[in-house]
Amino acid sequence: MGFTGFDLVIPILIVLVLLVLFTGIKTVPQGYNYTVERFGRYTRTLSPGLNLIVPFVDRVGAKMNMMEQVLDVPTQEIITRDNAIVAVDGVAFYQVLSAPQAAYQVAGLQNAILNLTMTNIRTVMGSMVLDELLSNRDAINERLLRVVDEAAHPWGIKVTRVEIKDINPPANLVDSMARQMMAERDKRAQILKAEGLKQSQILEAEGRREAAFRDAEARERSAEAEARATQVVSEAISKGDVQALNYFVAQKYTDALTRIGSAGNSKIVLMPLEASSLIGTLGGIGEIAKEVFGADAPGERPRHSSSRPPAVRSD
CATH class of the missing domain: 3.30.479.30 (Band 7 domain)
Known part of the structure; x- marks a missing residue:
C-alpha cells in the first residue's frame, strides 16, 4: 500500500497548526509582565495568565519582574x-x-x-x-x-x-571622638559639682544671715525689755517709791551672785558682804510684795538675818 502526497500533507499541516498554536499562546507567571513587539515595535503588555499573540508577527520583548x-x-x-x-x-x-x-x-x-x-x-x-x-x-x-x-x-x-x-x-x-566624648562628660560633671557647691554655699550663707537676724532681733527685744524695766523703776523713783529701786538693785545683785556661783573655774567662793545692806534689800522686796498683794502671803515664815558673810559654793 503506497502513500500519496495527500497523506504527507496532512501530518505536515497538523505540525504547522501545533506550531502556530504554541507560538501564539503565551503563559505569563504571577508577578511578571511581558511586553509584546510587532516587527520590533512595542504594541502591548501581557498580564499574568494565558495570553494570545499573533504568531510569526508578534513576539515577547522584555520579561519584567513587577515584584519589589x-x-x-x-x-x-x-x-x-x-x-x-x-x-x-x-x-x-x-x-x-x-x-x-x-x-x-x-x-x-x-x-x-x-x-x-x-x-x-x-x-x-x-x-x-x-x-x-x-x-x-x-x-x-x-x-x-x-x-x-x-x-x-x-x-x-x-x-x-x-x-x-x-x-x-x-x-x-573613632578614638578622637571617644576622647572628645569623655572630655565633654568630665566637663559636665565638673559643672554640676560646681553648681552644687555654689548652691550649698548660698544656702549656708542664707542660714547664717537668718540666724544673725534672729539673734539681733532677740538682743533688740531683750534691750527693749531692759529699757522698759529701767523706765518703770525710774518712774517709780520719781514718784518717791524707793522700794522699787531696792527691788531692782536686789534683782541685779542676786543675778550677779548666781553667775559667780556657777563659774566653772572655782569650787568654793567666799565673799564678804554687808549683811545689813542685804537684809535691807530683802526687806525692800518684802515691802513691795506686801504692797502688791495687800498682806503677807499665807503661810509666810519669818525671815532670819545673819551676821556671817555668805558663802557661795560651787561643786
Missing part, C-alpha cells in the same frame, strides 16, 4: 563637609510600576538604579559634617529616598526605601 526587589549598594568612601573620610554602604528597595517604561526608557535597569543611588549617597552625605552624619541617619534616608525616587520616576520605577546600613569612620577618628 532589593538592590545591595556596595561600600564606598565619602568625604564629608569637614573633610572626614567615612566608608558607607546601604540597600535600596524598588518596584517596577510600568513594564514598557522600565524596558524601553533605560538600558540596564538595575545598574542604572545602583549608580543613581551611589551618586546621591555621595552628594547627600558629602554635604554634611561628620556629627550630623552619625546622628541624623533617618533624615539621610528620607532625603535619599526622595531624590532617588524622583530621578527614577521616568523609568516607571518606584523606589520604596533607601537605607544606610553602616557608617564606618577611620579608627583614629
Whole structure:
C-alpha cells in the first residue's frame, strides 16, 4: 500500500497548526509582565495568565519582574563637609510600576538604579559634617529616598526605601571622638559639682544671715525689755517709791551672785558682804510684795538675818 502526497500533507499541516498554536499562546507567571513587539515595535503588555499573540508577527520583548526587589549598594568612601573620610554602604528597595517604561526608557535597569543611588549617597552625605552624619541617619534616608525616587520616576520605577546600613569612620577618628566624648562628660560633671557647691554655699550663707537676724532681733527685744524695766523703776523713783529701786538693785545683785556661783573655774567662793545692806534689800522686796498683794502671803515664815558673810559654793 503506497502513500500519496495527500497523506504527507496532512501530518505536515497538523505540525504547522501545533506550531502556530504554541507560538501564539503565551503563559505569563504571577508577578511578571511581558511586553509584546510587532516587527520590533512595542504594541502591548501581557498580564499574568494565558495570553494570545499573533504568531510569526508578534513576539515577547522584555520579561519584567513587577515584584519589589532589593538592590545591595556596595561600600564606598565619602568625604564629608569637614573633610572626614567615612566608608558607607546601604540597600535600596524598588518596584517596577510600568513594564514598557522600565524596558524601553533605560538600558540596564538595575545598574542604572545602583549608580543613581551611589551618586546621591555621595552628594547627600558629602554635604554634611561628620556629627550630623552619625546622628541624623533617618533624615539621610528620607532625603535619599526622595531624590532617588524622583530621578527614577521616568523609568516607571518606584523606589520604596533607601537605607544606610553602616557608617564606618577611620579608627583614629573613632578614638578622637571617644576622647572628645569623655572630655565633654568630665566637663559636665565638673559643672554640676560646681553648681552644687555654689548652691550649698548660698544656702549656708542664707542660714547664717537668718540666724544673725534672729539673734539681733532677740538682743533688740531683750534691750527693749531692759529699757522698759529701767523706765518703770525710774518712774517709780520719781514718784518717791524707793522700794522699787531696792527691788531692782536686789534683782541685779542676786543675778550677779548666781553667775559667780556657777563659774566653772572655782569650787568654793567666799565673799564678804554687808549683811545689813542685804537684809535691807530683802526687806525692800518684802515691802513691795506686801504692797502688791495687800498682806503677807499665807503661810509666810519669818525671815532670819545673819551676821556671817555668805558663802557661795560651787561643786
